[in-house]
Amino acid sequence: MRSNFVWQEIWVGLRRNLTMTIALIVVVAISLSLLGTGMLFVKQVDSTRTYWQSKVEISVYLCYADSANPTCHGAATVAQTQQLEQTLHAMPQVESVTYVSQAQAWALYKQAFSNDQSYVSMLKQTDMPPSLEIKLVNPAADYNIVSSAVTGASGVDSVIDEMNILDKFYRLLDGLRNAVVIVALILVVAAVLLVANTIRLSAFNRRRETGIMRLVGASNFYIQLPFLLEGVIAGLLGWVLASVLLIGVKSLLLNNLQQYFNYNVGLSTGDLIEVIVLAMVIGVVLCGVTSFLTLRRYLRV
C-alpha cells in the first residue's frame, strides 16, 4: 500500500470538482448541526422535565374570607380543612400534604416578589388564599386521580396543577425540536444525494485513470479507496464546521435559556461532546456508506 499515492489521488479528486466538494461540505455541516441541535433539544427537554417532575405539586386553594368564588361561602372551616387533609392522606398516590396558612402564603409571596415592591404593595395578607400543598408519589401518572378527588369538595376554592403550566412549555419545546429534526432529516437526504453525485462526478473525471488501474490489475480496494476517503474527508470537514455551529448553539442559545430559570437545568459539556461525537459517527458513516454504494455502481471490475 502506497499511502502517499492514495492521498495524492484524494487531493486531485477533491480539487478537480471543488465546487461540488464545497457544496457537499456545507450541506453536511448544516444537516449535521441541525441534527445535533435536535439532539441537544431532546436532552434539554429531558433534563428540565425530570427536574420539574420531581418538584411538581398540586395546590388546593381553600376558600377564605374575601374569596371571589361563588361556591365558597366564607372561609373554609377547620373541620372542612381537616376533612380534606384526611381524604388526601388516605390516598396511596399522595406522599405528603402540607397546610399553608394565609400568613405563610403572604410571606412566600413577599419573598417571591421581593425585587418588585409594586406587586407587594398591591396586595395584603387577606388576599392570600390558604392552601394544601400536595406532593405526589408519581406526579406524571397520579395527578388526575388526586385532583379530581378534591375538586369541588366543600371548602375548596380551586385546584391548580403545575403540570398544566409545564405542559404548554413542553409542547413548545417538543414542537421546536420536531421542526429542527424534520429539516435536519430533509437536509441529510440532500447530503446523501450530494455525496453520491460528487463521487459519481469524481469517478467520471478519473475514468481514464481507473480504467488503466483496472487493466494493470490494481485491486478494487486500491481503486475505490481514494473515492471512498474523498467522501469521508468531505464528511469530516462538514462535521468540523457542524461542531463549531453546535458549540455556538449550546453557548449562545441553550445557555441563554438557562438564565430564565433559577435552578440548574443547563446541559453539561459532556452532553455537548456526546452530541458532537454522535454527529461525527453519523456524518462519517453516511458519507462512507453512500460513497461505497455509489462506487459499486460506477466502478465495476
Next chain:
Amino acid sequence: MIEFQNVTKIYPNQNRAALENVDMTINKGEFVFLVGPSGSGKSSFLRLILREERPNDGRILVAGNDLARLTNWKVPALRRKIGCVFQDFRLLPNKTVEQNVAFALEVIGKPRRFTKRVVPEVLDLVGLEGKHDRMPDQLSGGEQQRVAMARAFVNRPMILLADEPTGNIDPATSIGIMKVLDRINRTGTTVVMATHDAAIVDSMRKRVIELEYGKVVRDQNRGVYGQAY
C-alpha cells in the same frame, strides 16, 4: 498459456454470437496475429482473456486459471499477468512518460525503489531513451504507443494483448512498433495481436488466426493476412 474450449459469447440483445464455438490453444512464448474484418470477434476474444466479459458457454484457461471459477477479487491478480496495448494508447495526459509507466506499478502497490529502478530500464527497452520527462502530447503517435507498450510490459506479464496497436500509426513507424513487440516476445512473453494491417502480418510470418462472424476460419503457422490480399 491461453486455451479456449468451445467458447461461445453472445452479447445481450443480439441475435448473432460474437464468438461461436471457438476452440484453440495458444502456447507459452507464441506470437499470434488475430485477423478478420471488423465485428468478426477479435475484440471479444481479447476481452474474454482479460475477463472483462464472460463466455455464455465453454471454458477459458488463462495462465493456469479457469476463468469461470475465478472469483471477482482474484481478477486483479489475473490482470497483473496480462499486459494490454490499444489503438488509442490510453496514456494519462497530465503525467510524464516516466510517471505514466510508474503509475502501473504504483497502483499495484510496488515499492518506490523497485519502480525507480525498473521504469527507466523498460523505457530504454522500447526505445524512448532521453524522453522520460516528456508529456504524452509532446510525443509522436509511434512514441506514445511505445510508452503504452512500456507500461504494459513493465510488470513483466506472461501475456501481452495488443488490440490494433498500429491502427493509428503510419506504416514506417509501425515497423518500429513491431520490432518492440518482437523484442518483448523474445523475452518469453506470449503476444496476441489483433490487427487489420496486412503488410505487417505478411512480413512477420507468425501464426495467424482468422475470425469471421465469430468463427475461426483459419489457423495457420507462419501465415499471411489472407489469400485474397
